[in-house]
Amino acid sequence: MLDHMDIQCASTAFIVNPQKNLLIDEADYVCHLTRHPLDHSVIKCIAKVAEKERQRTNSEGGSQAGEKRKNEEGFHLESYLCSGLDVYLATEPCAMCAMALLHSRIGRVFYLRHNTLCGALGSRYKLHTHSSLNHKFKVFCSV
């Protein structure tokens, strides 16, 4: 049986590179089919991006290949999966998905409708504005 939190976070996720106008990956919400609590579309989409990145680095000879870039804070940019990328969603993400977006360093989040039960980027919480977090991202809602 689905719980309301799962239903509220149901949508399809599209992660795109706005500079190249390129769809990186997409994932559907399948929690209701798999009954796996992590099968939210955002989590699945980030996992797909991670798998592509793993395959890319393996094909280039692992971490030896390529030049590691650092940002002003000295972090290796390559260690963040979604730096500079955008995600498009039909529904505002839940707290789990919003934290996954934060940890992957998403650039911007766009969604169409609020998630009044468990939305973490405007409805219930405003995670992206929390002052103690070391990554900020912009959020756009069409409502």
Ligand SMILES: [Zn+2]
């Ligand atoms: Zn979610």
